[in-house]
Amino acid sequence: MRQIRFKTLKTFALLGGLLSAATFAGLATAAGAEDFPDRKIQYIIPFGPGGESDISARLQQKYFQEITGQKLIIQYMAGGGGAVGWSQLNEMDGDGYTIMGTNLPHIILKPMGKDPGFKTEDLKNFYYFHYSPDALIVSNDSPFETLDDLVAAAKEAPGSVTVSGSGTQSANDIANRRFESLADVKTTYIPFKGTGAAVTALLGGQVQAEWGYTTVAANHSDKVRMLAVAADERHPQFPDVPTFKELGYDLTGGAYRGMAVPKGTPEDVTKKLSDIFGQINQDPEFREKMQELGFVLIDVPYAEMDEFMAERRKEYEKVAREMGIIE
């Protein structure tokens, strides 16, 4: 009997240990940037598992270990569309062993409305590594053959074209607003909880189109097609799909993903992290895998971060004003 009881306890302890190992790893001593990292790094995704932020982080995992010899442990801190994680980042240990995924437009748009517990400029982003370009997607049997067809329908009966997307004041919502003002049309945007639910609505014929990403089209390539992609160039995975620019709409953007460290993290360590993730971005195998999933790689290292963020901010501020988030 006693043995059994101990066995149960051991399992309890083992699991407890497993779950908290990464948390307690922060207690070890910090070293200089030369031998950084000398132990595993905790990579917090402020969303649930299975989403695009998770998937792209999982792809980085392997190459991080190849380059540094240390493990990258992915953890989740979901809630409030990322706000729960970002509002706690700066209270975490600033030794470089804790990093957190950050997303655009989320980290710029959220603080513009009501206070979500963090400020955009308080997040110390050190690398932005890719984005999923916005795309206007229809199902394979849709009567809209081209973007012009959709625009014509929306012009004929304003508000009659229904478009699904993930969330309000999200990348999809913004893309729709910007497109509406560029094309001078009115659609009905219907927010869903997450990209998965938005695609389901499209596949089930509940809506006529969906604001999604190239990644969505790559994932459901047998059932949907894109009318246009909001990237500077055509995506190598979809050479036949035009960009919005080609069609006369100045629309580029999407969901950008990068990483940040707690504010107190030393400059040299932050720089080193930026270098490591830059190196991952150059790996041909990594690049190929990311591209196949529909992502577009970008390189914004720590040194160029401020400029990049300022540029994005200007763009989002304009939209936020149109959307009534700010006066």
Added chain:
Amino acid sequence: METLGFMMAAFSPINLLLAVLGVSAGIFIGALPGLSATMAVAVLVPVTFGMPTEAALIMLGAIYTGAIYGGSYAAILVNTPGTPSAIATTFDGFPMAKRGDGDLAVTLSTLSSMVGGLMGALALLSLAPLLAQIALKFGPVEYFWLAIFGLTLISALSEGSTLKGFIGAGIGLLLSTVGVAVVGADIRYSFGSQFLLGGVEIISALIGLYCIPVLIDLVATPSAHLQPPGEGRGIRFTESLGLMWRSKFNSLRSAVIGTAVAILPGAGGSIASLVSYSEARRTSPRSDNFGHGEPDGMIATESANNATVGGGFIPTFVLGIPGTPPDAVILGALLVQGFRTGPEMFTTHAHVTYTFIGGLFIATLLMLPLGLLIGRYAFKSIVTIPKALLVPSIAFMTIIGTYAIRNNPFDVVVMVVLGVVGWVLSRYGVKPSPIVLGLILGPIAEQGFVQGYLMGNASGSVVGAFFGRPLSLAIIAMVLLSVLFPLWRGWRHRSSKETVHGH
């Protein structure tokens, strides 16, 4: 018979070993209150990266299956659901254990889980593409009506006063609005706290509402936690088989309900087991025994929740849309492995898919020997473990489990507060199940309503959107049936009594 050949590949020694490991690990994680199946799968995803895709999938499927089943142990033996899917198992499982039938309950749960698991896997094997197409027919409006239908189950789930059931559901609905709204992004009831922005996390609420009152009662009562089993009774396997045979229709119906609910993305094991429980209660000749240790109630919930495993993989594989939360994690793992879901899963990648389905069958069958073995020890150790050790262990697990969901210490606070409030409320007759039902169904109903309203506006007729589709009309009919049936039965009951009196 190429398919059969692929399925046989699951029987390779290494795959079998992975299935055994996966099921055992799953049972342990599922049995611990606070550690859910989603977490079990997420923790083990990195382990599978180095493996071939088939092997990785078999292991993840096995962990998932084991965890859903393992959740019943805690439900039966401690009265705290090990995973959300096992909520309804506590209703009859624990009363059974309390009167000394814990061994019977564990064996029955094992057999029911196996029946459910096999049914789900069979649906995945034979009807996946068809069922996935049906799932797509469910739009926002249908989800709204389904949530309303779910709320009508309160009358079946509330012990005693239906009014108190509705009060509980109201509390649950109110709690579900806390945080940033999905539609509209309004911040509601956060009281300026950044922690409340993320809303009340369902699993932490569940842990609080079900585990804390049990802990308080354990400490407050001096008697032993469970009756010790009679000597030399073994696992009461023949007796269980007899009970299962008596309830074969119940078990199969519940498995079908479980499969059907799982195919709809967004629902899950918790809803499946609640629906099948109320259905079993409604149709059973022993419906008055439900809630007091009726084996039929437990057979229903355990058949249903394990059927969601296979059922949930249907939209995951065919549409690339996860059917249940653990499926979302497995889908992510598939994408990282370089796999694309969709019809290719059944053509180009048929070898992977069918080997996986074979693995799922194996894992389900393995539950029988492994479950009976582990279950027997679990029962004995819970019975003999002194309260002074049992209570702190469970308390510790609830805290670890709640924290681990999103690494948020505030969730632990919410869990404890809800637990204490839930304990007080249940003293006054407001039970936790209606609260949880409100919490789970609230967001589904709200989003469905707003989305349906927007779509109706775009098409020019809001009324047409909500009442004009055949599928929604069918669900509305179910809602009416569910509301009117108890009224009608009560009326007949009364009038027959009057007749008796009249003579």
